[in-house]
Amino acid sequence: MGGRFRDAPPMMEATARRAALAWPSVGGAPMRRKLARLRQMDLAEIAGRTRMEAAKWWDRVVPSGRRRRPAGTALDCRRRLEAFREAAPSHFFAGCTDARTPELLASRAPEATRELLAAADRVRAGRFDLLGYEALSFGDPIDWDLDPVSGRRAPLVHWSRLDPLDADRLGDSKVVWELNRHQWLVGLGQAYRTTGDERYAEAALAYVEHWLAANPPGRGINSASSLELAFRLIAWCWGLVLFRDSPALRPELFAWMQAAIEDHAAHVEKYLSVYFSPNTHLTGEALGLFYAGAVIPELPAARRWRERGAGILAEATARQVLPDGVYFEQSTCYQRYTVEILLHYLILCRRNGLAAPASLERRVQAMLDFLLAVRSPRGEAPSIGDADGGWLLPLAARRPGDLRGVCGTAAALYGRPDFAWAAGGAAPEILWLLGPAGLAAFESLRPAPPAAPPSRLFASGGYVVMRDGWGKDGHHLVFDVGPLGCPDSGGHGHADLLSVQCWAFGEPFLVDAGTGTYADEGWRTFFRSTAAHSTVMVDGESQARPAGPFAWQQRPRARLRRWVSTERLDFADADHDAYRRLPDPVRHRRRVLFVKPRFWVLLDDVEGADRHRVDLRFQFGAVQVTLGPETWARATAGARSLLVRPIATVPLLAAVREGSLHPREGWVSADYGQRQPAPAIVYSAEAPLPLSVVTLLMPVLDPTAPLPAVEPLARPDGRLVGLVLDGQPVALESEDVGFAGPPPASGAS
Structure with a gap:
């Protein structure tokens, strides 16, 4: 157009x-x-x-009259329900309609089945676990417009009169929307299919009927986001299939839900996020259209919705997924979301005899290749960029970074042993989405780690991965040399240029602090600021300034200068221009060397002309941090430690910040709505530039071993180029990279 x-x-x-x-x-x-x-x-x-x-x-x-009880006789409604019952098994996911599913779940995933039933019982009792919150109550009967965390309630006015980001008036719309996605309906449906207990069906459908009566068309916060309507209609499709044989699904209620799905799809089509949020909002909406058209093909607009949804998914994926498989929003959470969206679409295509572009199949696998590369040694995706705590459809209880479900499903779909290895066993999602045949396909695979080298560069996305192998007790570092979020607004990206995350012996030591919340301006600003990441800050300024909760005033760029990977070492050299906006423009350059499998060395050069405050920051996870002599620090997780030793061209002042509120420092967020104090070490200096800092990061097993001998390695002009470790030089000059001596023995791994 x-x-x-x-x-x-x-x-x-x-x-x-x-x-x-x-x-x-x-x-x-x-x-x-x-x-x-x-x-x-x-x-x-x-x-x-x-x-x-x-x-x-x-x-x-002229408000719409849809979503009222549909016209038609009782006989018409009954015939429509009977036709749906007959057709659903051929249109929908195999595990939802196969009679063998309950028995296979009980034998292959007994613990997951127990968790499923316990969660369903909580929902029946009116207690909802949503995002990072547990046992939320929305009243009895449920108040569908209430945020129980803040106690605020959105008014039931036309949706276009509401600003979902106005937390002072509405509370946190994310919490309200999470309830109104109706994903709990799927959990109740799974419990019903697993047990045959009609109480699950009765509770689920009573909730839905109450929702339909309490939410007039086009009014209230639950109509204010097309993505939320799309996710809700997806959950309704699952609910209709899972409860299709229950007496609780009365013909009149079935017809009402079908009409509501049609109404939702029409709204989504009219208000697609082509310009507002052309990211997972747009692809999620496209999937909703495809669901409506594929699952209820008798709807008048079904074919158009299938074709529109498929076309958007093909176009958007080509634009959003970079050639190396990195999602353009620089967020592992939204990358996983996109994988889920595409897997659902591709499986539905197969079930409905529809062709999908081969390029989509390749992009899904490329996206998972990246997630496996950055995946922690213990199996979770690291937090990079925003994470909103949600899932397309939670078919099993998962922590935010848990990739086992998507990896297992993709392993069965594509016959990938490395995806099966990452899944760690047959995940319940495989059975629900692909049925017994998918489970058999998964179990026929011989899991194996990726064939790709453990250390890799993802040049398009801007991530350097350094690791010593694929073992659970391995050492692993991710170096962010990419842009700040997507080109449009950078909205889900963080000001984390040249930051590192580090695992030692499989334990997360240096982490991205997470997301916290979208609804509180102060916490939103902190968690996506430079202060929440392991990189360098200048003059107390974040690398970018917010322009609202999902935009930045400027979008600084990072540049990778060099990448080398050999059997003995990995080396990356990068810089960024974020601080060129200062009255005295400043450039930050960081070089990272991994001497496998022993230690890392970071070399930070901060260049400018005037006097500046420079903070070298390290944000830790749930570990104990103590400062030692000189600038030594030890972070400890159990019996395993990471030693930190920076040396600068000027004296450094070291401080541990944990749970500080003024200013906000030393916090992490494991899930949306959660935050916990966690130590951050800040090494500070105020001095004329240029300034250089070289830092040793050394994993150690023996907490009683003496500290290694570390001295700076400098050029004749005094500029640092590396360090001397136990008498052996470690150089990070791009022209002369390496470690000449044997692996250090000072309590190292």
């Missing part, structure tokens, strides 16, 4: 820009940011946004 408008006369384009600016804008962003964004739009985007605002106005003036 863009090509039709690009050559429009300037007067026409200016008129359209004024029209777009005149439409009501949700969120109340400062006018200068709206004007700046408007200048970036081409005429196609302006026209699209204008049409969408006009549609919102029309919907307010």
Whole structure:
């Protein structure tokens, strides 16, 4: 569509820009940011946004009558339900309709089955585990507009009059939406299929019927995001299939739910996130359209929705997934989301006899290749960028970084032994999505670690992975040399340029602090700031300044200068331009050397002309940190430690910050809505630039072993180029990289 408008006369384009600016804008962003964004739009985007605002106005003036109890006789409703019962097994995921599923679940995953039933019982009792929160109560009957964490309730006005980011008025919309995704409906359906207990069906369908009655079409917070409508209709599709044989699914209720699915899909199609959030919002909405068209093919718009959803998924994936398999938002959580979306789409295509582009199959596998490369030695994806705590459809209880379900499903789908190795066994998701045949395909594989080298560069995404192998007790470091989030806004990216995360003996020592929440401005700002990451800060400034909760005032760039990987060492050299905005522009360059399998050395050069404050920050996870003599520090997890020893061209002041509120420092968030104090070491100096710091990171097993001897290695002009470890030089000059001596013996691994 863009090509039709690009050559429009300037007067026409200016008129359209004024029209777009005149439409009501949700969120109340400062006018200068709206004007700046408007200048970036081409005429196609302006026209699209204008049409969408006009549609919102029309919907307010002439509200839809859908989602009321559908017209038709009881006989019509009964016939529709009978037709659905007959057709569902051929259109839907095999495990939901195969009679062998309950027995196979009980024998292959007994613990997961017990967890499933316990969670379903909590939902029946009105207690919901959502995101990082447990046992939330929304009242009896449920108040579908309530955020029980803040106690705030969204008013039941037209959805376009609500700003989901206005936490002072509405509370945290994420919490409200998580309940209203109705993913608990799937858990109750799984419990019903597993046990045959009608109480699960009765509770689930009573909740849905109450929701339909309490949520008028187009009104309230639950209509304010097309993604949320898409996820809800997906859950309804699962619910209809899982409860299709239950007496609790009365023909009249079935017809009402089917009409609501049709209404949701129509809303999603009208308000696609083509311009607002063309990321997982758009792909999730596309999947919702495809679900509606594939699962209920008799709907008048079913074919159009299937084709529209498939087309968006193909186009968006080609744009969002980089050639090396990294998702463009620089977020492992949203990368996993995208893998889930594509797996559901591809499996539904196979079940419905529809062809899917081979490029999508390849991209799914490339995305998992990246997740396996950065995966921690103990099996979890590291937190990189934002993580909102959600899943496309939680078919088993999973921690935020748990990749076993997606890896197991992809292993069975593509016959990949390395994915099976990462799954660690037959995950329940395999059975629900692929049925007994998928389980058999998985169990026929011989799991094996990836054939790719453990240390790898992902050049398009900007990640360097250094690891000594694939063992559970291995050493592993991820070096971020990529951009700040996606090109549009960087909204889910963090100000983490040149940061590192580090595992020693399989334990997470240096971590990304996580996300915390989207709803509290102070915590939102902290968790995505440079202060929450293991990198260098200058003058107390984050590498980027927020322009709202999901945008940045500027998008600094990082550049990889060199990458070398051999059997004995890995070396990466990178810099970034984030601090060029300072009155005295500053450049940060970081070099990282891994002498396998013993230790890492970091060399940070901070270049400028004036006097600046420089903070070398290390954010730790749930470990104990103690400062030693000089600038030594020891982080301990059980009997295993990581030694930290920086040496600078000027004196350094060392401090441990943990759980500080003024300023916020020393916090981590394991899941959305959670935060825990965790130690951060800050090495500070205020001095004229240039300034260099060389840092040893050494895993050690023996906590009583003496500290190794460490001295700086410098050029004749005094600039640091490495260090001397137990008498052996370790050089990080790009022209002369290496460690000449034998592996150190000072209590090292």
